[in-house]
Amino acid sequence: MSTVKLTVNGKAVSVDVEDRTLLVQLLRENLNLTGTHVGCDTSQCGACVVHMDGKAVKSCTMLAGQADGANVTTIEGIAKGDELHPMQAAFRDNHGLQCGYCTPGMIMSAIDIVHRHGGGLDEATVRRELEGNICRCTGYHNIVKAVLDAAGRMKVSQAAE
Amino acid sequence: MYQTTYHRASSVDEAASLFAKGTEAKFLAGGQTLLPVMKQRLASPSDVIDLGKIKELQGVELSGDVLTIKAGTTYFDIMQNADVQKAIPAIAYLTSVLGDPAVRYRGTIGGSIANNDPAADYPAALLALGATVKTNKRSISAEDFFQGLFTTALEDGEIITAVSFPVPAKAGYAKMRHPASRFALTAVFVAQTKSGEIRVAATGASQSGVMRVPAIEAALKAKWSPAAIDGVSVSASNLLADIHGTAEYRANLIKVMAQRAVTAAG
Numbered sequence: 001m002s003t004v005k006l007t008v009n010g011k012a013v014s015v016d017v018e019d020r021t022l023l024v025q026l027l028r029e030n031l032n033l034t035g036t037h038v039g040c041d042t043s044q045c046g047a048c049v050v051h052m053d054g055k056a057v058k059s060c061t062m063l064a065g066q067a068d069g070a071n072v073t074t075i076e077g078i079a080k081g082d083e084l085h086p087m088q089a090a091f092r093d094n095h096g097l098q099c100g101y102c103t104p105g106m107i108m109s110a111i112d113i114v115h116r117h118g119g120g121l122d123e124a125t126v127r128r129e130l131e132g133n134i135c136r137c138t139g140y141h142n143i144v145k146a147v148l149d150a151a152g153r154m155k156v157s158q159a160a161e
Numbered sequence: 162m163y164q165t166t167y168h169r170a171s172s173v174d175e176a177a178s179l180f181a182k183g184t185e186a187k188f189l190a191g192g193q194t195l196l197p198v199m200k201q202r203l204a205s206p207s208d209v210i211d212l213g214k215i216k217e218l219q220g221v222e223l224s225g226d227v228l229t230i231k232a233g234t235t236y237f238d239i240m241q242n243a244d245v246q247k248a249i250p251a252i253a254y255l256t257s258v259l260g261d262p263a264v265r266y267r268g269t270i271g272g273s274i275a276n277n278d279p280a281a282d283y284p285a286a287l288l289a290l291g292a293t294v295k296t297n298k299r300s301i302s303a304e305d306f307f308q309g310l311f312t313t314a315l316e317d318g319e320i321i322t323a324v325s326f327p328v329p330a331k332a333g334y335a336k337m338r339h340p341a342s343r344f345a346l347t348a349v350f351v352a353q354t355k356s357g358e359i360r361v362a363a364t365g366a367s368q369s370g371v372m373r374v375p376a377i378e379a380a381l382k383a384k385w386s387p388a389a390i391d392g393v394s395v396s397a398s399n400l401l402a403d404i405h406g407t408a409e410y411r412a413n414l415i416k417v418m419a420q421r422a423v424t425a426a427g
Contacts, residue, residue, distance in 0.1 A: 002167060008209075018164070019164070019165055019166050019167040019209075020162045020163070020164055020165050020167075020199075022162075022196075022200075041200065042197055042200075042201075043196075043197050043264065044341070044342075045192065046261075046263060049263055055266045056262065056263050056266065057263050057267055058263045058264070058267075061190075061192060061193055061197060061264075061267070062192060062196070062267070063192070063196065063209070063211075064210070065167040065169065066169075066189075066192065066211060066213060070221050083381070098418050100199075108262065109262065112262065113262070119270055129260075129262055130263055131261050132261025132263045133263065148208070
């Protein structure tokens with residue numbers, strides 16, 4: 001057992017876990033943040049993507065101990081109260097989800113994509129960059145539309161700040 | 162995953178001494194291969210020594226005609242690095258078609274070559290460019306380093322600290338990418354050194370891991386052009402054959418990827 005100390009969605013937490021615990025297990029089972037999903041469990045599908053120190057990583061492919069001292073943001077941490085994050089709002093408005101299982105990972109990856117590419121984002125780039133996130137409903141068309149829509153909204157909201 | 166004990170090392174020396182204390186320890190770099198393998202219970206190290214926070218293993222240096230990438234540098238940082246893009250853009254390109262964005266944030270060049278997957282990308286770059294692998298004990302040429310499937314010259318407890326690449330006159334990489342695994346179904350790295358030597362390495366093709374392709378090297382030495390490879394015959398013997406492709410298919414892919422790599426190199 002080890003004590004892992006990290007910041008999750010802005011709150012400092014300290015959790016005692018077995019050394020073999022994965023970051024996704026710590027989030028789901030110790031902190032009850034079940035919005036982060038486990039899909040394939042083999043690092044392929046991206047349902048478990050969270051942000052660690054601002055970068056979109058697969059939380060099923062990290063030991064909890066590797067996140068000691070890190071700043072982690074999950075899908076539960078991106079809305080401002082009742083106001084959805086622009087990426088969440090764009091997924092809703094563009095019907096960017098069917099069953100919703102892949103959606104938390106899609107949204108966390110998509111925010112990272114917009115942060116890296118900013119306004120220069122085009123459809124081909126979004127499709128290429130989402131290759132680490134798999135949607136089994138094959139809803140990619142509206143997911144891509146949602147990401148492009150959100151890229152515009154995020155630019156506007158950044159400019160307004 | 163079986164039980165293990167996690168350690169975070171803050172220096173290469175500390176990592177080596179932690180390793181020596183474990184009964185069956187393993188080094189953890191980005192973890193993008195080791196952790197999936199541990200989850201499948203194909204590996205069960207007693208101790209996992211995390212190299213991820215060791216500052217001396219991070220960064221890129223360009224000094225004259227040598228580009229040095231420290232072992233713990235992530236794929237993302239390699240891709241974005243201005244010295245890599247300037248000195249050997251083929252390495253930046255190779256890195257951009259490796260894994261997916263989340264994997265590229267975590268995976269490292271040292272982890273990739275220590276694992277020596279027969280379909281990994283970096284081994285082809287190291288072999289074609291005549292790179293040198295630096296460890297905490299010695300320097301090893303790429304030729305001597307890669308010793309077959311998942312096998313390297315590394316001794317127990319030896320830690321890769323950096324890879325040094327001589328900056329080539331020209332280099333290019335072309336990859337037939339498996340769409341699900343994103344590994345190379347076959348990929349080829351071509352390089353023309355500043356002294357005029359031609360080196361060609363293929364990954365994802367051979368049953369013995371990364372390999373040079375002498376027939377294509379000879380053709381490119383006669384004339385550096387994609388058309389020069391048209392008449393070359395690449396043997397299918399000892400090439401991989403699986404559900405994704407026959408040995409003959411991979412033999413042909415070696416030629417086609419080499420031609421595309423030469424086009425990319427210019």
